[in-house]
Amino acid sequence: MTNALTIIILAPLAGSVLLALVGRRLGERAIGLVASAAILVSASASFYVFFQQLLPLREDNRVIHEYLFTWIKVGAFRSDAALLLDPLSGVYILFITFVGFLIHVFATGYMRGEKGYWRFFTYLNLFMFMMLLLVLADNFLLMFVGWEGVGLCSYLLIGFYYEKTFAGDAAKKAFIVNRIGDFGFALGLMLLFWKAGTIFYFTDPVRGIQGAFNWAMTQPAESLALSAVFAGGMTTVAALLFVGAIGKSAQIPLFVWLPDAMAGPTPVSALIHAATMVTAGVYMVSRASSIFIHAPAAMLIIAVVGAATALFAATIGLAQWDIKKVLAYSTISQLGYMFLACGVGAFTAGIFHVFTHAFFKALLFLGSGSVIIALHHEQDMRRMGGLKKYLPITFWTMVCGWLAISGLPLLSGFFSKDEILFSAYASTQFGETTARVLWAAGAITAFLTAVYMTRMMTLTFFGDRRAGGSSHGHAAEAHAVPHESPWSMTAPLVILAIGAVVVGYFGVPEGLSGGKIPNYFEHLLRPSIASEAHTSAKAGDEAAVSHSLEWILTLISSAIAIIGILTGLRWFKRKPLWEPPKLLEEKYRVDEAYDATVVRPIKALSTGLLWKLVDVRVIDGAVNGVAKLAEAAGAALRHLQGGLARAYVAMVVLGALLIIGYFVTK
Amino acid sequence: MERVLFIIFAAAAVGSALNLIAQRNPMYSALSLIGTLASLSALYVTLHAQFVAAMQIIVYAGAIMVLFVFVIMLLNLQEDQPRIEKQQWLRYLAVPFAAALMAEALYVFRNVKDIRLPAGSDSDRAVGATWSIGTSLFTDYLLPFEVTSVLILMAIVGAIVLARREDG
Amino acid sequence: MVPLSWYLALSAALFTIGAVGVIVKRNAIAIFLCIELMLNGANLALVALSGFFGDVGGQLFVFIVMTVAAAEAAVGLAIIISIFRTRESLNVDDADTMKL
Amino acid sequence: MTSLLLEWLVKIAVVFAVLITSVAYLSYMERRVAGWIQIRVGPNRVGPFGLLQPLADGLKFIFKEDIIPIKANKLLYLAAPAAAIVPALMTFIVIPYGSEIVLFGKQIALHVTRINVGLLYLLGLASLSVYGIVLAGWSSNNKYSLMGGLRASAQMISYELSLGMAIIGVLVLSGSLDLVNIAQSQSGYWFGFLPRWNIFLQPVGFIIFYIAALAETNRVPFDLPEAEAELVAGYFTEYSSMKFAMFFMSEYLNLITSCSLAVTLYFGGWNGPGVNSHPWLSLVYFLVKVFLLIFLFMWIRFTLPRFRYDQLMWLGWKFLLPLAIVNVVVTSTVLLLAS
Known part of the structure; x- marks a missing residue:
């Protein structure tokens, strides 16, 4: 298995191509089998290559290269189709393929009977290919291919129900908003190439390539001043790259596409908009950590944006009635958390949260999907309630996810969130006040998270059923009693639930054991992440202080989580249909604001100036004018063509005379 | 001596050429052209291009x-009747x-x-003798030679397609 | 000795006569003959230069010209025959369908 | 210079006289052979064995009325016989009819002249000989004549290709276009007894050459241009008197030239035993060989029926020409491998 990485990537592609070619003629079972098998192959290869090939390597050299071919070579510019596996991408491919596989299995049940079954799995497999390509690429340009590819697949999958207007609109919105971010990313790449002269990550003497990160590590750190962002140096590169991450990971101000993306089928939401694609931004920032740690101003921006997004989205999540919308805003909020971690330099903590989040958010989404299917595509929580006894497996697995995301002690979300909060609190590079503010934002978010997740659970599973007045009356009567989903849906739920409970133990913060047990996860990732030692709070001499501080912070966050859950339970048990503030329910009117400030002016400019003036008058005018000119010239010149061959000959002779004459007299 | 020969054959060539355009009957025109070709062939000999001279006779005249004469006979045209002159000018x-053309050329x-x-030279390998022509044709000028053969092939196919009767 | 310029002048004369013929003649076959005459004028210049400079290249070009003439005669005469079939005339001025 | 010119003039005069006489007596010979083959008598009244018959025929031709059809194109009608006979007479000058002899204390080569592209000269004149027939057919303004002329031109163009292709085999072997060189290259013996004649190396080439030569000279079975059963007399239907005689002569001249060429190319030319010590023998050998080939021509004429026109074209284009090309390829390949 010397080319295991290639297999990881190509298996989903092969599945996708196969389904695209013959999927139309296959039955649903065969389609599901092909799609899931492709991912299973990919997942097996991932586990094999990670545990059998990557881990046995020496710690300071845990990198596997797989060179396929030289893709582009123009002058100094070079980009290879080559794959790279190190602990960072290793962690990513593990949870992508594992969670991806479970979601595929879930989707075979969820999508049963849908029109375009084969199309769905073609897209899903293609998405897996693109995501793995993004993660395994060994240079920025190849990563950009995957980056754009997941955007494309996201577009296709959100618009899966393309016959519905809102699905098409949501797909377009996602694509366009992503394009804004991608634009920044592309600019960042160009600037990086200009500065570093290479777009490869690491130096590889075998192929004779220089690495951008190796270059970055030789540069001095730039200043924290905001002006550094516009100086065209490393900070500018970092900021532009982060613009890409903002788009892909739905941060302020480009988060608006993610809630709308819930128009796609629920497995899509689980896979793309919770577990994998949206975390690409975090991956990219962590991957480029060598660049970011030299750009403190950009780091500050990341931290602030992350914290703001986390808090902002959490408040909106508090007031949504659509079960998937709640989860969508929760995702945005959690992504904000991850960026907060990255911003304060705790990249490993961010990645760890990505890792745990992949499990419990996928679980929650799939659980909500199970609920939605049981209620025949009912997504409004006001018409749910009391489903505990009808959907026992779904309920109990979702309880695991709920408690994990809320940060209940000893569950996975607790460890990762705790580490982020601690890192924020202990960060020193932006000054103490900033650190406290960031921490406070995180803590409040944690509280709100516990509250709105509890609200969602309460509205859905506890209390009495409120399904009577369903809008689709005929369906409600025919299926008055919701029933549990088939095993293909519940089995992934159970596995994910187990994961949501236990995966946190991979990264128990060092401080909790008093420094005796090292943080395994952090230890694993350390070679991939640019030395966070000198920026992170965990510098050696402060270790003892940190440990006690960490204990205190841990206790505080545990308390926050428990209080949040209890508050939620008490409040929403009594008043399940409590009307939240209008502003929150309307999501701070961000969409409307964008519409007024960006969309409409552009529309007006486009129709008024570009279309009616530039296009119609100038461009069409020029085109028509050229045509008219040609027509007029033709009308004039056609008299030369009398159809009489001898006249042509005379003209030819005249031309020859003139040409010879020219050379004679010259 | 050579000048005399040149003047004789040049006069014959020009005379035949003038006769070509003066004659109304295409058969006379064709025969005049044969006269020009034969005169040129003789001039080629004075230029030590024996092989080309022979080819001039075999390929052109022969x-x-x-073929021209054959077609003229096949169509069996009589005098080029005076018709309404369309392009008198x-x-x-x-x-x-x-x-002007002559002036420019001169x-x-x-x-x-x-x-x-x-x-x-009487040598078999002098420039213009068969050996030199063949050697150059199949070494330095091989590509033009091959291209020319393709041209001939196209001409054969084209001629057959054009001249075939629709019902045949 | 015959100077080179005599040959070239003769070549120019033949070419000019051919060109005049192409313009003046109306019979398609006669026009063809005039074109052959022009080709021969050029051939003479080629052979003369080839002979005077002792380079065989000019003579090889004459071969190629002859080949072209043969191909042209084959295709051209085929066209003439098919024109004659449809129009019962060899006058090129009658073949003017493409005019305005 | 002067003596060279004199030598030329003498040679030309002698060859011309011999050729004209031969033509006259070939007609006599043809009639005798025909009689012999068809078991009848043939001319035997004029002179002993009818030997003076050609003389009588010639006088008759001269005194016959010379008719020019009123609708004929007079100029070309008159030019056509000349155009037929002039190339026929011109061809013979390059054919070597013997080795060098000593006469009046002077080395004299038994050929009129020697050109290093002699064979091409021959082919060129042969290709011009078609004009006499074509012009005769066209200028007579007679349908039979025109048909004959058309047939003749098509037939001669077609078989000229096979003829030229067949000759290439010999050219490749001898490496020269000079007929004297070709004849000389065939002197000597293989294995001490077999003459080094090209016929043994190029049997296929010779057969193609011989058939094509039959067609080129418009002789039976290729005499369609003058097929009397269909076209009266073909292109010379309207001709009479001495102009008819000129076509007649040119046909026999072409016959002699073709056979002489065949001898030179394939049968060792003048070569034979004892030529080196007695150069006069070379002339004898040459004449005997030519005579035998001419006899073969006549034999064929009175043995085979005439082809149909489509058969003739089929034979020329689809059989002889491909065969000749294969012959060239095989010869060249073998030669390349052998060298």
Whole structure:
């Protein structure tokens, strides 16, 4: 298995191509089998290559290269189709393929009977290919291919129900908003190439390539001043790259596409908009950590944006009635958390949260999907309630996810969130006040998270059923009693639930054991992440202080989580249909604001100036004018063509005379 | 001696050429052209280009012109009847054109240095003998040669397609 | 000795006569013959230069010209025959369908 | 210079006289052979064995009325016989009819002249000989004549290709276009007894050459241009008197030239035993060989029926020409491998 990485990537592609070619003629079972098998192959290869090939390597050299071919070579510019596996991408491919596989299995049940079954799995497999390509690429340009590819697949999958207007609109919105971010990313790449002269990550003497990160590590750190962002140096590169991450990971101000993306089928939401694609931004920032740690101003921006997004989205999540919308805003909020971690330099903590989040958010989404299917595509929580006894497996697995995301002690979300909060609190590079503010934002978010997740659970599973007045009356009567989903849906739920409970133990913060047990996860990732030692709070001499501080912070966050859950339970048990503030329910009117400030002016400019003036008058005018000119010239010149061959000959002779004459007299 | 020969054959060539355009009957025109071709062939011999001279007779006079004569006979045209002249003006245009063309050509040639013609050789390998032509044709000029063969092939196919009767 | 310029002048004369013929003649076959005459005028210049400079290249070009003439005669005469079939005339001025 | 010119003039005069006489007596010979083959008598009244018959025929031709059809194109009608006979007479000058002899104390080569592209000269004149027939057919303004002329031109163009292709085999072997060189290259013996004649190396080439030569000279079975059963007399239907005689002569001249060429190319030319010590023998050998080939021509004429026109074209284009090309390829390949 010397080319295991290639297999990881190509298996989903092969599945996708196969389904695209013959999927139309296959039955649903065969389609599901092909799609899931492709991912299973990919997942097996991932586990094999990670545990059998990557881990046995020496710690300071845990990198596997797989060179396929030289893709582009123009002058100094070079980009290879080559794959790279190190602990960072290793962690990513593990949870992508594992969670991806479970979601595929879930989707075979969820999508049963849908029109375009084969199309769905073609897209899903293609998405897996693109995501793995993004993660395994060994240079920025190849990563950009995957980056754009997941955007494309996201577009296709959100618009899966393309016959519905809102699905098409949501797909377009996602694509366009992503394009804004991608634009920044592309600019960042160009600037990086200009500065570093290479777009490869690491130096590889075998192929004779220089690495951008190796270059970055030789540069001095730039200043924290905001002006550094516009100086065209490393900070500018970092900021532009982060613009890409903002788009892909739905941060302020480009988060608006993610809630709308819930128009796609629920497995899509689980896979793309919770577990994998949206975390690409975090991956990219962590991957480029060598660049970011030299750009403190950009780091500050990341931290602030992350914290703001986390808090902002959490408040909106508090007031949504659509079960998937709640989860969508929760995702945005959690992504904000991850960026907060990255911003304060705790990249490993961010990645760890990505890792745990992949499990419990996928679980929650799939659980909500199970609920939605049981209620025949009912997504409004006001018409749910009391489903505990009808959907026992779904309920109990979702309880695991709920408690994990809320940060209940000893569950996975607790460890990762705790580490982020601690890192924020202990960060020193932006000054103490900033650190406290960031921490406070995180803590409040944690509280709100516990509250709105509890609200969602309460509205859905506890209390009495409120399904009577369903809008689709005929369906409600025919299926008055919701029933549990088939095993293909519940089995992934159970596995994910187990994961949501236990995966946190991979990264128990060092401080909790008093420094005796090292943080395994952090230890694993350390070679991939640019030395966070000198920026992170965990510098050696402060270790003892940190440990006690960490204990205190841990206790505080545990308390926050428990209080949040209890508050939620008490409040929403009594008043399940409590009307939240209008502003929150309307999501701070961000969409409307964008519409007024960006969309409409552009529309007006486009129709008024570009279309009616530039296009119609100038461009069409020029085109028509050229045509008219040609027509007029033709009308004039056609008299030369009398159809009489001898006249042509005379003209030819005249031309020859003139040409010879020219050379004679010259 | 050579000058006498040249003047004889040049006069024959020009005379035949003038006769070509003076005659109304295409058969006379064709025969006049054969006269020009034969005169040129003789001139080629004076230039030590025996092989080309022979080819001039075999290919031009013996094949191409026979084809012309054949077609003239096949169509069995009588005198080129005077018809309504459609482009009378061309006749008056042709004379100044010819004068200009000739003048330009002579103007170009006025600078030609009168170098001596190298003495002819009886050797089989002299320039213009068969050996030199064949050697050059199949080494330095192989590509033009092959391209020409393709051209001939296209001409054969084209001629067959064009001349075939629709019902045949 | 015959100077080179004599040959070239003769070549120019033949070419000019051919060109005049192409403009003046109306019979398609006669026009073809005039074109052959022009080709021969050029051939003479090629052979003369080839002979005077002792380079065989000019003569090889004459071969190629002959080949072209043969191909042209084959295709051209085929066209003439098919024109004659449809129009019962060899006058090129009658073949003017493409005019305005 | 002067003596060379004199030598030329003498040679030309002698060859011309011999050729004209031969033509006259070939007609006599043809009639005798025909009689012999068809078991009848043939001319035997004029002179002993009818030997003076050609003389009588010639006088008759001269005194016959010379008719020019009123609708004929007079100039070309008159030019056509000349155009037929002139190339026929011109061809013979390059054919070597013997080795060198000493006469009046002077080395004299038994050929009129020697050109290093002699064979091409021959082919060129042969290709011009078609004009006499074509012009005769066209200028007579007679349908039979025109048909004959058309047939003749098509037939001669077609078979000229096979003829030229067949000769290439010999050219490749001898490496020269000079007929004297070709004849000389065939002197000597293989294995001490077999003459080094090209016929043994190029049997296929010779057969193609011989058939094509039959067609080129418009002789039976290729005499369609003058097929009397269909076209009266083909292109010379309207001709009479001495102009008819000129076509007649040119046909026999072409016959002699073709056979002489065949001898030179394939049968060792003048070569034979004892030529080196007695150069006069070379002339004898040459004449005997030519005579035998001419006899073969006549034999064929009175043995085979005439072809149909489509058969003739089929034979020329689809059989002889491909065969000749294969012959060239095989010969060249073998030669390349052998060298």
